[in-house]
Amino acid sequence: METSKHYFYVLKCKDGSFYGGYTNNLEKRVATHNSGKGAKYTKARVPVVLIHSETFDTKSEALRAEIRFKKLTRKQKERYLEEFHVSFD
Numbered sequence: 001m002e003t004s005k006h007y008f009y010v011l012k013c014k015d016g017s018f019y020g021g022y023t024n025n026l027e028k029r030v031a032t033h034n035s036g037k038g039a040k041y042t043k044a045r046v047p048v049v050l051i052h053s054e055t056f057d058t059k060s061e062a063l064r065a066e067i068r069f070k071k072l073t074r075k076q077k078e079r080y081l082e083e084f085h086v087s088f089d
Helices: 026-034 059-070 074-083
Strands: 006-012 018-023 049-056
Touching: 006 026, 006 059, 018 026, 018 059, 018 074, 026 049, 049 059
Parallel strands: none
Antiparallel strands: 006 018, 006 049
16 A cells, blocks of 8 residues: 655746646655756746645546646636635736
């Protein structure tokens, strides 16, 4: 049985864009993004700020949440985040 937690997370980048990702260690992953080594997308958009995360029991559930988020338009992403009372202004 898996005991580790799996996270879908959303970062707000320096340019105001959103980045959604998966990790099993939020603190370490955000630090990696801010060091310029997290992802090609965020590399040129640091610093990034963690604005939302969700915890899942399985990696596949977290990855599905990431994929769903990445398919949304900007407006849909904003509405999604507003449902969780996330401030991104």
